[in-house]
Amino acid sequence: MVNRVSSRWTTPILWTLNEFGRQRFSELERRITTITPKVLTQRLRQLERDGLVVRTYHPEAPPRVELEIIALGRSLAPLAATLAEWSVNLDKVDQARQAYHARERASYRRS
The missing domain is CATH 1.20.5 (Single alpha-helices involved in coiled-coils or other helix-helix interfaces)
Known part of the structure; x- marks a missing residue:
């Protein structure tokens, strides 16, 4: 877990989600300008798997996905x-x- 939390992109992602609240992928990508979409996707999946971030899928046209830091991530x-x-x-x-x-x-x- 220490490796995951101390990885290069974990802190900026968690900080951005904590600071700006629930966001779509593109909003997060705009705010963390130096991260590639591939790395952002990988880190978000890890953070979701670790219970620090929740991903909410809205079945609309077009589909909408929002990401949000949760209590464990805020801690x-x-x-x-x-x-x-x-x-x-x-x-x-x-x-x-x-x-x-x-x-x-x-x-x-x-x-």
Whole structure:
């Protein structure tokens, strides 16, 4: 479950559904502009299977499908907020990685 929740697209999908409420696929796709339709479909199916999102089919002409975050998905909001707050440290993580790679390259050259 940790892998699923921490996947690249789970947080933006859940955040968008929590922030804007029930949405159609195309609305969700417009709001998360960098996700491909294939990946959005895959993630939504996983989130539905895990009980975080519900998909409602309306048998109309044309058919309408709406997606909505449910209580279990909403319960992740405090975790997502904490991660968002911590994300101010990502520059420090990047600096640490660059310093590490620089040390590794220097060590490799001396060998």
